[in-house]
Amino acid sequence: MDKKTEQKKVFLDIVQQLRQLIKIEKIQAGEKLPSERVLSERLGVGRSSVREALRSLELLGLIETRHGEGMFLASTQKHQLVEILSMFILEGEKSKKDVELTRQIHEKEAIRVISCTETLRPLPVWGSFFVKLEIESTINCRDVLREIIITSGNRLSLKVWFQLAVYTGDRLNRNSTEEEKLIIQTMLKSMQLGYEKEALKAYEQWMNAEQGI
Amino acid sequence: MDKKTEQKKVFLDIVQQLRQLIKIEKIQAGEKLPSERVLSERLGVGRSSVREALRSLELLGLIETRHGEGMFLASTQKHQLVEILSMFILEGEKSKKDVELTRQIHEKEAIRVISCTETLRPLPVWGSFFVKLEIESTINCRDVLREIIITSGNRLSLKVWFQLAVYTGDRLNRNSTEEEKLIIQTMLKSMQLGYEKEALKAYEQWMNAEQGI
DNA sequence: CTTCAAAAGTGGCCAGACCACTTTTGGATT
């Protein structure tokens, strides 16, 4: 069913797989990534395709390359806007509440965009989520939200969100409760069906349930 | 002296040259770009390097590729040709469209918050706006939006918005047209009365009208 | 003039080669 979205763009697929790999191997900022040749072999694709993906990530500032040494996961904060945000956060000018609310602004908008965009809803990434939700008894909250923002397609929004998510820390980067899992399932299902209101309602429910954690 | 700034990466250099090419040849949004092979020859580099640059721009959403057809400048909103090149912030690595969309995310949320919050709606600031709209034949677009964001009460959101607004520049910091003025009046009125949907509808209308400016 | 298959043009992807640079290695020197 997802044939048409799968047949395209190997280099985009590689970008996804790289993110998986970084997660699985727990590669931290500043640490070394596998070499191009190794990635090429491990992923079963040509080196040039790997390079296309890596160069894209480099232009996004997500990785650094050092000639003769290798590639490294970029230390965060290269973006002007991001720096400003960080300054604001460190100043503690207001409360965590504003950070949280602002983060949620981006999350809600992403949900709206996806729910209202025909071409975004049937993406294979959702399928993998549903499978995971079936198999696993829990799921990482931040991962779900990040995937949603990424899929919405606004890369600047993603950058802003990511910084805010980092600040939110372990209150976001944690496994869901059983109750939350059900809500998340409802939300994703609604998004996929294009039910914007239901999706947002589930999202609100999720965020409220989170308060008790 | 500029040892460290010297262009080692060909693919980054190509990104720059593409920007020049688009400017010189006056290629507009939606129009076709030279083929990879032509670019390769014209820029005197290998096709694989050209592809690394192009794929990076694609991931950034600046160009679209259609298999068998060619590559096209991403058709964002129908801007005037004036500063298509400013769609690129090569150091900032973000596209104009994303900046605008992200800015609007914050604006819309502020409108929602105000419309749904009893204590925010009757604020005196709105009164002064209505007076001004009565007397003056026009009003500064940025001022209106800034006031809305400020009133919504999320200071972090305001900071983010302000940075984005600076970047948007004179397309935002300008006086409204007669048509816009009426829309703005409708929007403010709706907000004050708590009519969220109507307010957002007017906002959308405003932003769409802005495209023609 | 219409039809439609072949050709041309284009992006997608891969394999191999060479270069420049850095790190590692292992033998020679002290």
Place this chain on the structure above:
DNA sequence: AATCCAAAAGTGGTCTGGCCACTTTTGAAG
């Protein structure tokens, strides 16, 4: 044994050429 240094290995940077899949154009047959 410790040190030093040149060779080897590892890695990113780039180019060439090839093959495939897809779209548009072309030109000959009807």
